[in-house]
Amino acid sequence: MKQTLHAEWTKLRTVTAPGWLLLALVVLTVAVSAATAAAAECPSTGCHQDVARLSLAGIHVGQTVVAVLAVLVISGEYSTGMMRTTLMATPRRSTVLAAKSVVLTGVVLVAGAVAVFGCLLAAGLILPGNGFTTAQGQAMPAPADGPTLRAAAGSVLYLVLIALLALGTATAVRDPAAAVGVVLGLLFVLPILTQLVTDPDWHRHLQQIAPMTAGLAIQSTTGADSLPIGPWAGLGVLAGWAVAALLGGGLVLRLRDV
Amino acid sequence: MTLTTTSYRSGTPAVHAGFAQQLRAEWTKFRTVRGWVAGLAAAALVIVLIGLIGAHTERPTCEDPNQPCTGARGPGGEAVTDRFYFVHQPLTGDGSITVRITSLAPEGAKGGLPPWAKAGIVLKAGDRAGSAYAAVMATAGHGVRMQHNYTHDTAGAPGTVSAASPHWLRLTRTGDTVTGYRSADGARWTAVGTARLTGLPSQVQAGMFAASPPATESTSQKFGGLSNRGAPTRATGVFDHVALSGTESGDAAWHGEQMGGPADDFASDGTFRRADDTFTVTGSGDIAPAVGGPMTAGGQTIERSLAGTFVGLILVIVVGVTFITAEYRRGLIRTTLMASPRRGRAPAAKAVVLAAVTFAAGLPAAAAAVLLGEWLVRPGGFDFPVGSLTELRVVAGTAALLAVTAVLAMAVGTVLRRSAGAVTLVFAAIVLPYILATASILPAGPSQWLLRVTPAAGFAIQQNMPQYAQVDSDYTPAFGYFPLPPWGGFAVLCGWTAVALGAAVFMMRRRDA
Numbered sequence: 001m002k003q004t005l006h007a008e009w010t011k012l013r014t015v016t017a018p019g020w021l022l023l024a025l026v027v028l029t030v031a032v033s034a035a036t037a038a039a040a041e042c043p044s045t046g047c048h049q050d051v052a053r054l055s056l057a058g059i060h061v062g063q064t065v066v067a068v069l070a071v072l073v074i075s076g077e078y079s080t081g082m083m084r085t086t087l088m089a090t091p092r093r094s095t096v097l098a099a100k101s102v103v104l105t106g107v108v109l110v111a112g113a114v115a116v117f118g119c120l121l122a123a124g125l126i127l128p129g130n131g132f133t134t135a136q137g138q139a140m141p142a143p144a145d146g147p148t149l150r151a152a153a154g155s156v157l158y159l160v161l162i163a164l165l166a167l168g169t170a171t172a173v174r175d176p177a178a179a180v181g182v183v184l185g186l187l188f189v190l191p192i193l194t195q196l197v198t199d200p201d202w203h204r205h206l207q208q209i210a211p212m213t214a215g216l217a218i219q220s221t222t223g224a225d226s227l228p229i230g231p232w233a234g235l236g237v238l239a240g241w242a243v244a245a246l247l248g249g250g251l252v253l254r255l256r257d258v
Numbered sequence: 259m260t261l262t263t264t265s266y267r268s269g270t271p272a273v274h275a276g277f278a279q280q281l282r283a284e285w286t287k288f289r290t291v292r293g294w295v296a297g298l299a300a301a302a303l304v305i306v307l308i309g310l311i312g313a314h315t316e317r318p319t320c321e322d323p324n325q326p327c328t329g330a331r332g333p334g335g336e337a338v339t340d341r342f343y344f345v346h347q348p349l350t351g352d353g354s355i356t357v358r359i360t361s362l363a364p365e366g367a368k369g370g371l372p373p374w375a376k377a378g379i380v381l382k383a384g385d386r387a388g389s390a391y392a393a394v395m396a397t398a399g400h401g402v403r404m405q406h407n408y409t410h411d412t413a414g415a416p417g418t419v420s421a422a423s424p425h426w427l428r429l430t431r432t433g434d435t436v437t438g439y440r441s442a443d444g445a446r447w448t449a450v451g452t453a454r455l456t457g458l459p460s461q462v463q464a465g466m467f468a469a470s471p472p473a474t475e476s477t478s479q480k481f482g483g484l485s486n487r488g489a490p491t492r493a494t495g496v497f498d499h500v501a502l503s504g505t506e507s508g509d510a511a512w513h514g515e516q517m518g519g520p521a522d523d524f525a526s527d528g529t530f531r532r533a534d535d536t537f538t539v540t541g542s543g544d545i546a547p548a549v550g551g552p553m554t555a556g557g558q559t560i561e562r563s564l565a566g567t568f569v570g571l572i573l574v575i576v577v578g579v580t581f582i583t584a585e586y587r588r589g590l591i592r593t594t595l596m597a598s599p600r601r602g603r604a605p606a607a608k609a610v611v612l613a614a615v616t617f618a619a620g621l622p623a624a625a626a627a628v629l630l631g632e633w634l635v636r637p638g639g640f641d642f643p644v645g646s647l648t649e650l651r652v653v654a655g656t657a658a659l660l661a662v663t664a665v666l667a668m669a670v671g672t673v674l675r676r677s678a679g680a681v682t683l684v685f686a687a688i689v690l691p692y693i694l695a696t697a698s699i700l701p702a703g704p705s706q707w708l709l710r711v712t713p714a715a716g717f718a719i720q721q722n723m724p725q726y727a728q729v730d731s732d733y734t735p736a737f738g739y740f741p742l743p744p745w746g747g748f749a750v751l752c753g754w755t756a757v758a759l760g761a762a763v764f765m766m767r768r769r770d771a
Binding site: 060072076079189 | 293308311312562565568569572573575576579580583587676677678679680681682685686689690693694697700701703704
C-alpha cells in the first residue's frame, strides 16, 4: 500500500494538469466568493443574511474543478493506457482505488482549506464595506466561533466528498467526458428538478437526498429550523453518495477487464 | 540504352475532396458511433420527460377542484388580474361619469400603500372577470393614470391625492371610444387618454372602484431565498360630486360588489359606505395584466415544460466535445487531415454536421415537451398563454440553443483537446451561470450580470413572460425574466461560439495534429 501511495503521488505530482486544476480551484473559489460578497447589499433595515454561506458561495463553482481533477486521476490513465501498467504493478485493484482516494483526499483537503480560508478572508475585507457590521447585528465571520468554523471545515470536507464521488463515478464510467457529464448532472440536475416540484413534502425529500443541496447544508449558520436537513446530516448524505460511488466503482474495477 | 519507366496510376478516378465530401465524412463518423447517437437521443428524451414532470405538478392557484382551473383572460387573450371593489350602476348608450376624489389612503391609516394602489372611475363591459374596460384613476405612487383593457397605461397629472389637492376625474363614452379627463377644479379639463374598446355592448357598468395589490416582500437580495408575496392590502378612496349622465336609473341605484371571486391571499373583500353624497370605497386586488414573479409563483408557463433543456444541454455538451476529442485520442484526426489537408475545413464541417444533427434532435423534443405540457395542463392551457409565433420562437429557439451549444462545445474541445476539461469549461460557461442565476443561489444583481455576459444569456430565447410597468413584481431571472431580450441573449451565445470556433480554426492551422 505504501508503494502504491507513493506511485499515485508521483503520478499526480508529475503531470501538469492537477497542479493547474488545484490552482484554478483556489483562484476560482475565492474570486466567485469575493464577487458575491461585493454584490451583496445590507439595507439599513437589517440584512438577515447568512454571512458564512454568503462568504463561501465560491464553493458552488470550485466543486466543478474538483470534479474534473478527480475524474482525470483515473480517466486519464484509461485514455493513455497507463492503467494497464498501474494494474500490472499493483494487481490488487481495490488497493489502487484506495491509494488514489487517499492521495486525492490529501491534495483536495489542502487546496480546499486554502480556498476556504481565502474566501473568509476576502469576505471579511469586503462585506463590512457593504454595511455588514456588528452594529447591524451581522458580525463578521470569525473562524473561531462554532457555526462559522463548522461551515468552513464542512466546506473543505464537502469538496473532498465531491472528489471521492467523482473518483468513484469515473472508475465506473472510464471515459473522461462522460464521467464529468455524469458527475455534473448528479450535482446540478436534482436542484433544478426540485424547483419544478410544487408538493412541499416531495420538495423537501428531494432536497434531502440531492448530493449538492444536502451537502451544502453544512454552510448554514442561521435559520437552522427552515433547513430541509441538518448540517452534519446533510454532509452525511453526501458521504453516503461518495461511498456508494466508490464501492460501485471498485466493484466494476474488480470485475471488468482493463 | 534508354530506360523508360511508367509510373503507376490508379485506375479509380481522382475524387475531388470538396466540402460536401467532408460533410459526408463527418456525418458518417457521427452516425456510426453509438455513444453519440445515444447521447443525442437521451438529450431529446430527457427534455420531454422533465417537461412532463414540470407540467404535471399541482397548480396551487386552483381553489375549487370542481371548477376548471383557468385564470381570467383579458380581451387580447392574455392572463389578467381582475379583482377589485366596484360601486356601479348600468349606463346605456353614450354618456359620462364624473367624480371628485379627495383621498386615497390605506385602510385604518396604518402602514403605507403599494405604489400601484388605485381608486377611480371605470366603464366596464360586464361582470365577467377579464371583460373590457376603461378607467381613469388616482394611484398611490404614480399620479393620475388612464388604463384600459389591462395592458394599456397612460400617465396623467403627477402627484398624490389629498383633500387640499383633489382630482376631478371624468370618463366619456362616445360609441366605442372612451376618453378620460382630469381636472384640478372641476372646471378646466385636460384629456388624459383615449381608449377604443371594440365591441363594447350598449349597456356598460359605470362607477367607482378601489383596488390595492399585495405588497412584494422584496427579499430577492437575500442569499439563497426567494421573495414572497405579502398579505393582501386594502386601499380606501373617498369620492364626492358623483354625477352620471345619460342613464335612466336614479341616484339611489348605486350598488357595491366585490369583483373577481371570493377573498383569498391575494385580495380581501372590499366595502363601501355612503354618507349623503360622499362615497367611501375600500377595495383590494388589482386590475392589471398578470405577470410572473411572487404574485403568481407556481403558475404554468411554457418555460416550465422546457425545464429539461439544461439537462439536455449537459448531454449535448458531452457529445459535442467528444465529437472532436475522440479523434485526437484515437489518432483519427491524422487520417481526417490527410484526407482533407485544408485544416480550417475540419472544424467547419464538424460544426455544420453537429449543428444540423442537434437541431434536428432538439426540435421535435422541444415541440413535444411544449405540446404535451399544454395538453396536460388543460383546460385553459398555460396560465400565461402565448401566441403561436412566440411558441414557435421558444421551440425553435430551444433547438437552436442546443445546436449552438454543441458547436461551442466542439470548438472548445478542438482548442483544449482534453475532453474532461472541455466539458467542464463549457458547463461552467453556460449551464452553471444559468443554475446559479435562476435557482436563486445568487442575489438578483450578480444573477442579471451573469445572464448578460456569459453564454448562458442564450437561455433568454425561452423567455416569454410579459413585463409591465404598471405592475410591480420581481422581474428577476429566478422568475423567468432575463436581462436581455430573447434574440439579444441568443446573439451573446452565438458571439461566444463564433469566437471559440475562430480560435479552433486558428489552433487547428497552427498546431501539429
